Amino acid sequence: MVLSILIKMEEKSAQCPYCWEMQYFEIDPSIAEQEYVEDCQICCHPILIRVTVGIEDIDIQTAKESDGF
Numbered sequence: 046m047v048l049s050i051l052i053k054m055e056e057k058s059a060q061c062p063y064c065w066e067m068q069y070f071e072i073d074p075s076i077a078e079q080e081y082v083e084d085c086q087i088c089c090h091p092i093l094i095r096v097t098v099g100i101e102d103i104d105i106q107t108a109k110e111s112d113g114f
């Protein structure tokens with residue numbers, strides 16, 4: 046039997062910087078600061094995502110990968 050560690054993933058919405066469509070991102074709230082690239086589900090451009098996990102809220106920022114923050 047495989048025991049898996051249950052991490053409650055948080056779902057956060059943010060706008061794609063290319064097509065401005067709202068997207069939902071799965072965020073692991075156990076990591077306080079994260080930066081990663083994920084392709085837009087609509088236009089497939091690489092979105093740079095920065096996540097800051099606070100005590101009460103999760104802040105998500107998006108930027109074009111080529112531009113950075």
Ligand SMILES: [Zn+2]
Binds near residue numbers: 066
């Ligand atoms: Zn897009």
